Amino acid sequence: MPDRRMTMAEAISRHVPDGSVVALGCALEPLIPFAAGHAIIRQRRRDLTLVGPISDILFDQLIGAGCVARVVAAWVGNVSAGLGHCYRRAAEHGIPHPLVIEDHSNFSVSLALLAAALGAPYIPTTSLLGSDIARDHPTMRVLPSPLDDRPHLVVPALRPDVAILHVQRADAEGRAHAWGGLGICEEAALAARGVIYTAEEIVPAEVILSDPNRVLAPAFKTLAVVHTPGGAHPSPVQGYYGRDHAAFAEYHARTRTEEGYADWLREWVLDPPDRAAYLEHLGAARWADLAPDAPHLAAPVDYA
Amino acid sequence: MARTGRNYTPQEMMVVCAAREIRDGEVVFVGMRLPLLAFALAKRTHAPTAVGLFENGLVRDQPADALLYTMGDSPNILGAEWANRTSALMGLLAQGHAHLGFVGGAEVDRFGNLNTSYIGPRDHPKVKLPGSGGGADIASLARRLAIIMAHERHRFPERVSYITSPGYGDGGDWRARVGLPRGGPAAVITTLAVLGFDPDTHEMLLRSWHPGGDAATVRANTGWDLRLTPDATATPVPSAAELRIIRECDPEGFWTHHA
Numbered sequence: 001m002p003d004r005r006m007t008m009a010e011a012i013s014r015h016v017p018d019g020s021v022v023a024l025g026c027a028l029e030p031l032i033p034f035a036a037g038h039a040i041i042r043q044r045r046r047d048l049t050l051v052g053p054i055s056d057i058l059f060d061q062l063i064g065a066g067c068v069a070r071v072v073a074a075w076v077g078n079v080s081a082g083l084g085h086c087y088r089r090a091a092e093h094g095i096p097h098p099l100v101i102e103d104h105s106n107f108s109v110s111l112a113l114l115a116a117a118l119g120a121p122y123i124p125t126t127s128l129l130g131s132d133i134a135r136d137h138p139t140m141r142v143l144p145s146p147l148d149d150r151p152h153l154v155v156p157a158l159r160p161d162v163a164i165l166h167v168q169r170a171d172a173e174g175r176a177h178a179w180g181g182l183g184i185c186e187e188a189a190l191a192a193r194g195v196i197y198t199a200e201e202i203v204p205a206e207v208i209l210s211d212p213n214r215v216l217a218p219a220f221k222t223l224a225v226v227h228t229p230g231g232a233h234p235s236p237v238q239g240y241y242g243r244d245h246a247a248f249a250e251y252h253a254r255t256r257t258e259e260g261y262a263d264w265l266r267e268w269v270l271d272p273p274d275r276a277a278y279l280e281h282l283g284a285a286r287w288a289d290l291a292p293d294a295p296h297l298a299a300p301v302d303y304a
Numbered sequence: 305m306a307r308t309g310r311n312y313t314p315q316e317m318m319v320v321c322a323a324r325e326i327r328d329g330e331v332v333f334v335g336m337r338l339p340l341l342a343f344a345l346a347k348r349t350h351a352p353t354a355v356g357l358f359e360n361g362l363v364r365d366q367p368a369d370a371l372l373y374t375m376g377d378s379p380n381i382l383g384a385e386w387a388n389r390t391s392a393l394m395g396l397l398a399q400g401h402a403h404l405g406f407v408g409g410a411e412v413d414r415f416g417n418l419n420t421s422y423i424g425p426r427d428h429p430k431v432k433l434p435g436s437g438g439g440a441d442i443a444s445l446a447r448r449l450a451i452i453m454a455h456e457r458h459r460f461p462e463r464v465s466y467i468t469s470p471g472y473g474d475g476g477d478w479r480a481r482v483g484l485p486r487g488g489p490a491a492v493i494t495t496l497a498v499l500g501f502d503p504d505t506h507e508m509l510l511r512s513w514h515p516g517g518d519a520a521t522v523r524a525n526t527g528w529d530l531r532l533t534p535d536a537t538a539t540p541v542p543s544a545a546e547l548r549i550i551r552e553c554d555p556e557g558f559w560t561h562h563a
Contacts, residue, residue, distance in 0.1 A: 028360045028390070029376030053390060054359075054437045056374075077434035079336070080373040084434065091432035103421060103468075106359050106438040107394040114391050127398060127444040130470040130482035133436060136426065142483075151483030181360040181376045183390045236378050245373045296382055 001173035001205075004225045008274065011196050011224035012039045015162055016048075019069075023051040023113070023163040023192055025058055028106075028183040029079055030238065032058050033166040033198050035231035035275040041065040042270065051113075051160050053106045053184050056235060057251055060084035061269070063099065064261050070100040072158065074109050080245055081252035086261055095258065103133045108140065110184045112158035117190035124152035162223065163192035165216065166232045168239060170199040174222025175208045175215050180238030189217035198228040200240050211301070230279045230287070241290040310516060312542050314495040315560040317514050318452060319345060319550055320542040321493045325450045326351045326404060333357045333397060333405035333442050334364075337559055338452055340372050342406070344553045345546060357402060359438035361388040371554055394438070397445045400486060405446030407439040411464045412453055414508055414528050415478075416471025416489035416501060418443065419464040426466060436468050443469035448490040455494035455525050462528040472506035497522045498539055499530075507531070512539040 006014075016022060022040075025032045037058045040048070049070040050059055059076045062068050064086030077084040089095040104112070111123040128134045129151055134142055139156045165185055170176040176197045178185060189195050195217060202225065208215060234247035255261040272278040279287060315338060322342035326332055328351040334343045335358075343356050344367035356364040358375040363386040370379035381387055396402070409418035410433050420439060424430030443449050449471075453459060471489045472478055479488055492499040492508060500511040510532045513522050523530045542550075550560060557563030 027376065029374040030378075073435065075435045075437035083431075087434075088432050092429055101432075103435055105436040105440040106390055107398070107441040110389070110391040110394065125398065126483055126485045127394075127441045128470075129444065129484050130467070130473055130479065131440050131444070132421070132467045133440055179387075180378070180381045181358075181362060181387060183360050183376075186389055187391060236376065238378050238381055242378050243373060243376075248373075292378070 001219065003172045004174040004222050005172050005202065006224050006226060008035060008039045008198070008226045008228060009043070011226050012036065012043055015194065015196055015223045016040060016045060018045055019047045020161045021049040021051060023160040023188040025052040025055040026163065026165060026183055026185045026188040027181055028054045029056055029243070030181050030236045031166045031178065031185070031232050032056055032235035033164045033231060034058055034233060034235065035228045035278070036164045036196065036198050036226070037062055038269045038278070040067055041265070051109070051158065053109055054079065057084065057248060060086045060255070061265070063087055063090050064096070064255070065265060065269075066096040068099065070102065072102040072104060072109070074104045074106045078248055078252050080248050085252070085255045089258065102138060103136065105133060108133070108153070108155050109158070110187055111155040113184055113187035113191040115155065115157035116159040117187050120157060122154045122156045124154050126152060128153050158191065160188065160192040162194050162196060163188040164196045164198070165189060166198045166228070166237070167216070168199070168237060169201040169203045169207070170197045170225045171203055171205040171208045172225065173205060174219040174225050175205070177208055177211065177214045178216055179214065186216055189221060192221070194223035195221050196224045196226065197222065198226045198231045200229055200231070200237060202227045210303070228275055231275055233279070233282070239292065242292065244286070244290055312547055313561050314514070316542055316547060316550055316562060317539065318493050318495065319560060320546050321498050321539065322406065322450060322452060323349065323546070325491050325493070326354050329353050330403035331355045331357060331401050333359075333402045333446055335359070335406045335438070335442070336375055337408065339406035340367070341550055341553050341559060343367055345549050348549050349546065357393060357396070359390055359393060361390050361393045362386065367553070371558060373558070394441055397441060400445070400447060402442070402446040404448045404450060405442035406450050406452060407442050407469060408452045409439070409469070411459050411461060412451055412492060413460070413464045413471070414462050415473060415475050415506055416451065416492065416508055417464050417467045417473065418451065418469040418471065419466045421468045422466045424465070440469040443471065444484055444487070446487050449487060451489055451492045453492060453494045455496040455522070457525045457527055460526045472501065475506045476504070496525060500533060509533045510536050512537055514539045515541050
């Protein structure tokens with residue numbers, strides 16, 4: 001098996017070119033690949049399409065930095081603090097530039113990725129019928145079912161160029177274990193042309209292979225594996241660290257103005273060259289406070 | 305706490321009203337914020353066998369034993385009965401397994417349609433709101449919907465400019481006509497009142513006003529000529545036991561502002 005490990009800078013440089021369709025934040029509130037998103041900002045990517053369900057503040061950060069041309073998502077904002085100020089500035093005033101918004105619900109975006117994961121052209125649903133999400137969407141259509149003529153929302157397959165997923169552990173060849181709330185991670189990994197995993201730990205292949213039911217997607221989908229401890233902060237990683245709620249409140253307060261956002265961006269994204277420097281800036285005490293109180297191990301399973 | 309002049313906050317009144325919508329044995333799509341507390345309160349009072357669903361793919365029998373800021377917080381995973389995928393969880397909703405679902409909104413109209421997407425024109429919005437999340441799915445697919453709202457006149461227009469989450473459209477049998485499989489709003493729980501819907505026309509009606517207010521205050525804060533149900537009355541106040549449980553669940557008042 002090939003060794004798919006590389007640095008974050010190399011993974012983003014090679015596999016997230018300008019104009020890419022990128023699925024991010026697929027576990028909803030946990031496991032958000034902030035370190036990868038910040039590398040995208042530092043590399044000044046442009047014209048990206050972001051795909052996600054409920055996306056917490058990483059989408060807002062990428063939009064504010066001017067990386068994004070289009071958003072295909074169910075929700076963009078700050079889950080525990082309110083609206084996303086950069087998203088508002090882009091949608092309302094075209095700052096830093098205009099944004100094309102394709103509204104989804106959590107179910108419809110998961111069905112779009114699931115259809116691509118199944119190799120199906122579309123999946124029909126009765127969700128969203130009568131909504132303006134269904135009315136205004138550029139590709140979803142309300143059509144009579146060929147079986148009984150009843151109206152259905154036809155959700156076309158959506159294939160991202162790349163899914164970026166933060167996971168607890170991966171091996172060098174590109175097999176990853178993730179657990180906790182997974183949202184649409186599996187659909188995104190299977191639907192995307194390729195996957196970049198950022199991982200808290202790189203472990204020997206035999207650790208991953210000891211529990212194949214927990215592997216998100218086959219390794220031939222993997223483009224890169226990046227060892228990124230703390231790479232999801234301030235979002236939580238089950239078994240590793242909890243959610244830093246204060247960071248979401250601070251981001252909300254500091255990004256009300258463009259100048260405030262620029263100041264925040266310099267401090268947390270542009271000045272720290274990588275995630276290790278970011279964690280150093282965060283400080284050891286604050287980082288230690290997020291550690292779980294006690295382990296909660298699952299019972300082992302026997303694959304004999 | 306001074307805002308009501310009483311020994312509870314508007315948010316605590318809303319949590320109590322939301323909990324009262326949950327019946328024992330029901331499968332409840334919980335969502336975030338105040339409904340998280342309502343689920344915990346209902347479980348510890350009148351609905352001990354209710355089951356909670358979360359759109360990140362979780363089923364819980366017991367509420368998490370820590371205050372949640374989001375449904376994806378680690379304590380909400382620990383002790384879950386099932387932790388799977390959003391599409392699988394939403395599939396259960398699509399089958400009709402959820403008796404009751406909770407959603408919040410920025411605007412709700414006379415027929416219970418919700419806007420959480422755009423204030424003003426879609427191509428040049430005055431305010432871009434975050435969007436549906438799972439709200440539009442819950443509104444489409446749950447058997448009953450409970451809406452949690454701040455009650456201000458601009459949030460209660462006669463007609464929302466954008467339907468993120470479908471209520472009863474323009475009333476009557478609209479849901480059946482557009483193909484929605486079931487459901488529709490059953491209750492709107494606000495900072496001022498609890499509202500229901502006419503069983504035939506599906507127009508929103510005032511069911512009860514919270515103590516300290518009256519029907520006239522609620523009507524003045526609603527953007528159409530709001531009518532009352534025949535038995536409209538004051539909302540029963542939260543009991544001491546209900547308030548004690550809510551404050552155990554939200555000790556610092558992050559969601560209920562009691563501290």
